Amino acid sequence: MGVKERIAYLRGLIDGSGFCADDPQAKSAWDSLLAICSDLADKVEMLEAGQAETEEYLEAIDCDLADLEDVLFGLDDDTYDGDIVEMICPECNEEIFFEEDFLYDSDVEIACPSCGAVVYATGDCAGKAHTNGASLEDIEDEEDDDM
Ligand SMILES: [Zn+2]
Incomplete structure (x- = not known):
């Protein structure tokens, strides 16, 4: 009541x-x-x-x-001002540009906008992808230091 x-x-x-x-x-x-x-x-x-x-x-x-x-503070996707990674599609030789931050995501797959081939993927396919510049080994070392 x-x-x-x-x-x-x-x-x-x-x-x-x-x-x-x-x-x-x-x-x-x-x-x-x-x-x-x-x-x-x-x-x-x-x-x-x-x-x-x-x-x-x-x-x-x-x-x-x-x-x-x-x-x-530039955290919004629309105002991204970090490094841009450039790749050449192995299937159709199209130039592909994407934000470097994608490389640090644990689960990401980047497909060629021209032919649809997957040009970069983390997880199971991480070792096969090659990128200009960023080294996946360096990133993993940084994570180990934090632990
Ligand atoms: Zn392609």
Whole structure:
């Protein structure tokens, strides 16, 4: 039972039982008390609704702020300014460009946009792929140092 239901229940008890029937002043005091309780319960309910709304709003602002940080600090995909790796497709000799960060992903596969052949893949195929510049051995050594 919520606070408002309990107040209504108490009021029903008092009204229905002839409570303080011989003492109008005491009955009036109880009525006032219950009215105050009822007002407080209404206010608490409003505050709770307002609080929930504020929390929702804060979460939305937090998300927007995170997006903004991504853009400002260049973490967003659209504003990538890291090194670009260049490869030649072994199937059709098409030049392929992709972001160097792809090389560090644990599970990635890069296909030639021209003929669709997979030109770089991590995981099972990692050893077979060759790239200009970045060495996979160097990257693995760095990870070992961290452990
Ligand atoms: Zn190709």
